[in-house]
Amino acid sequence: MQRAERQSDPQKIIATFVDIGVLPQLNNRNNQIMYGRRGTGKTHVLKVLGTLLSGDKRATLVYIDSRTLGSTSQFSDTTIPLKIRCLALFRDILIPISNALLEHIVELPSKDAERALDAHTNLIQSITEPKKFLREDTIATTQSMSNGEKSSLGAQLDTKGAVSLNLGTAVESGSKQEVTTSYKVESEDKVFFPDLYSTLSNTIKLADTHLYILIDEWASFPLDIQPYLAEFLKRGLLPIQEATLKIAALEYRSQFSLATNRQLIGFELGADISVALDLDDYFVFDRNPEEIIKAYSEVLYNHMKIELPDRYLSDKYNVKSGGDLISRIFTERATFTELARAAEGVIRDLMYIFNHAFFDAHRRGRDSMDRKAIIEAGRKWFEQDKANQLDESMQLVLRRIVDEVIGHKKARSFLLPRTLEKHPMVQRLFDARVIHHMRRGYADKDNPGVRYNIYTLDYGTYVDLIGTSKQPLLSLDASSQDPIDIAVPFDDKRSIRRIILSEKIFDTN
Numbered sequence: 001m002q003r004a005e006r007q008s009d010p011q012k013i014i015a016t017f018v019d020i021g022v023l024p025q026l027n028n029r030n031n032q033i034m035y036g037r038r039g040t041g042k043t044h045v046l047k048v049l050g051t052l053l054s055g056d057k058r059a060t061l062v063y064i065d066s067r068t069l070g071s072t073s074q075f076s077d078t079t080i081p082l083k084i085r086c087l088a089l090f091r092d093i094l095i096p097i098s099n100a101l102l103e104h105i106v107e108l109p110s111k112d113a114e115r116a117l118d119a120h121t122n123l124i125q126s127i128t129e130p131k132k133f134l135r136e137d138t139i140a141t142t143q144s145m146s147n148g149e150k151s152s153l154g155a156q157l158d159t160k161g162a163v164s165l166n167l168g169t170a171v172e173s174g175s176k177q178e179v180t181t182s183y184k185v186e187s188e189d190k191v192f193f194p195d196l197y198s199t200l201s202n203t204i205k206l207a208d209t210h211l212y213i214l215i216d217e218w219a220s221f222p223l224d225i226q227p228y229l230a231e232f233l234k235r236g237l238l239p240i241q242e243a244t245l246k247i248a249a250l251e252y253r254s255q256f257s258l259a260t261n262r263q264l265i266g267f268e269l270g271a272d273i274s275v276a277l278d279l280d281d282y283f284v285f286d287r288n289p290e291e292i293i294k295a296y297s298e299v300l301y302n303h304m305k306i307e308l309p310d311r312y313l314s315d316k317y318n319v320k321s322g323g324d325l326i327s328r329i330f331t332e333r334a335t336f337t338e339l340a341r342a343a344e345g346v347i348r349d350l351m352y353i354f355n356h357a358f359f360d361a362h363r364r365g366r367d368s369m370d371r372k373a374i375i376e377a378g379r380k381w382f383e384q385d386k387a388n389q390l391d392e393s394m395q396l397v398l399r400r401i402v403d404e405v406i407g408h409k410k411a412r413s414f415l416l417p418r419t420l421e422k423h424p425m426v427q428r429l430f431d432a433r434v435i436h437h438m439r440r441g442y443a444d445k446d447n448p449g450v451r452y453n454i455y456t457l458d459y460g461t462y463v464d465l466i467g468t469s470k471q472p473l474l475s476l477d478a479s480s481q482d483p484i485d486i487a488v489p490f491d492d493k494r495s496i497r498r499i500i501l502s503e504k505i506f507d508t509n
Contacts (some may be wrong), residue, residue: 016302017048020283020295025276027052029210029244033269035251036279037433039348042248045279046214049246053212060104060209062097066217069093086225087191090232094127094191097213101203110208119206123199127191193235204242211243219253227258227266234272251278252427280437283345286456287438287490289337296340296350297322303351329358331370338371342378342459344436352385353377375463382460386434393508397425398434400505402461405472412462412472413438414499415452415487425506434458439489444498454489454496473497 026032026049036042046063054061069092077085098120105116204211221229237243249256256273257266267273285292301322305313313319317328326336339357343350356377361369390398405414418441420426429435438454457472465471473496487498 012306013044013047014051016299016306017044018295018298018302020291022277022279022282023049023052026246030276031238031245031273032276033247033249033256033273034276034279035249037250037346037431039346039433040279040283041347042279043216044347046216046246046248050212050214056210057108058209060100060204060207060211061214062100062212063214064093064096064216066215067220070221082224082228085222086228086232089221089225089229090191090236091127093213093215093233094196094236097200097211098123098127101207101209101211104209105203105207108209110206112206112208116203116206119199119203123196123203126195126199191232191236196236197239200236201240201242204240209242211240213237213243213245215245215247218247218249223253223255226255230256230266234267238272245273246276247273250431252431280345281440283343283347284436284438285341285343285345286494289340293326293337293340294322296343297326297336299347299350300354301325329368331368335369335371335374338374339369342374342381342463344433344456344458346433349381349385349433353381356380375466378459379463382458382463386432386458386460389432390434394425394428394432394434396508397506398429398461401435401501402457404501404505405457405499406462406465406470409497409499410470410472411497411499413454413456413496414501415442415444415454416501418451418453420503420506421453423503423506425508430455434461442487442489444487446498452500454487 022045026034026045034042034045050061050063053059070089101123102117102120105113105120110116218226233245237245255266256269257264259265269275283292283295298321301313301319301324304325313325317324319325319328326333330336330339339350339353342353353374354377357369357373360376361367361373364373366373387395401414405411416426421440426435430437435455435457438456440453442452442454444450444452462472485498486495488495
């Protein structure tokens with residue numbers, strides 16, 4: 001099954017997509033950020049959104065995979081000034097924008113198409129050409145002095161016939177000063193935001209279009225550049241009403257702003273750009289098991305239908321829907337429920353565990369997948385993909401959590417004070433998909449004033465214990481009869497053990 005970024009056919013991207021309420025929140029002209037860990041479907045969502053938006057002939061769509069931008073020097077050479085590295089990346093974003101606008105002007109010309117082409121030429125110049133200006137170079141001053149005498153002789157005859165003579169002498173002096181200033185023409189490689197705003201907005205208006213910029217994989221930018229690049233986008237793109245920016249990012253690998261003594265550099269979240277949603281919150285199994293099972297079955301069915309020959313599923317297995325897939329491909333509904341739980345809210349993990357389980361069942365000569373195949377596939381995926389990515393400190397902390405939550409409490413979920421949400425180790429374990437969010441901001445009635453996040457350990461951390469006496473409590477219905485040991489996470493009163501971990505467990509010193 002192909003990942004969304006490798007799928008070139010937009011119709012196949014749409015055909016494999018299952019919406020659980022995400023698209024209505026993004027299909028608008030608001031500047032937005034979408035969060036989600038790797039594998040939760042951010043790229044798929046962006047590409048489906050882009051396909052829908054491009055259906056409007058008056059829209060210009062630009063999809064940018066941030067992993068394709070930049071050069072080695074921009075990412076690794078810290079001797080290059082930050083402003084130069086950031087400017088180069090900003091230009092890498094502006095160039096495909098200008099190319100998309102040119103394509104729109106040519107293929108879907110407006111009544112002002114010729115003027116739009118002229119405006120586009122000015123846009124290219126404002127993006128690529130260095131700015132030239134005169135700088136005062138040298139000043140030369142010359143001064144001259146002059147002195148001299150002037151004599152005069154005059155005669156005058158009056159009415160009586162008398163003659164009078166006049167003899168005079170005058171002394172003259174003066175000075176003369178000349179100032180000569182020379183200038184030289186210099187150029188500086190920079191983008192002037194007023195010029196960019198004027199040329200870009202004028203091009204969009206004359207092209208009679210609305211520009212949508214979808215930036216994927218934001219976290220692939222170096223962390224030190226991100227707030228400055230956000231500042232460039234804020235100044236160069238966000239003021240344009242005819243342009244909409246949407247960004248897909250990993251929350252804990254993104255830095256959209258940087259506070260300094262003088263100002264805030266980058267986006268002010270909520271004011272400049274809003275966080276629309278977090279995909280990690282949409283596929284939490286325990287929040288709504290039936291809806292998640294239905295969504296997962298449709299996801300698998302859609303992908304298999306696209307990748308397999310026409311009518312293969314319907315003719316060979318009599319599978320025509322996600323529900324049919326559960327009843328025909330799995331031994332029982334509980335087996336598919338095990339798969340849904342093993343995915344832990346990550347669509348990519350669902351796909352890979354399903355593939356491993358399918359071939360495991362096939363090797364054992366089975367026509368359908370049983371629980372053993374799911375458990376073995378979950379173990380294999382955890383060991384191959386997740387455990388191998390953990391460094392020694394992460395493995396140490398994860399082992400402590402497992403020992404405390406599973407070993408001592410025989411549970412799989414735990415509470416953390418929300419003040420620890422930004423703890424670097426919590427973020428790293430969450431980003432590595434070995435702990436998962438169940439609920440944010442839970443208020444425990446026995447600890448008023450303190451907010452908690454509820455996490456659950458990954459399926460792979462306890463899969464070896466399934467079916468043994470040490471198996472953790474997998475459902476939300478806590479078995480303890482002591483009310484002090486009960487926490488109620490959801491509105492339907494389903495409860496879990498009140499297991500609160502402290503900051504000490506994350507200490508690696």
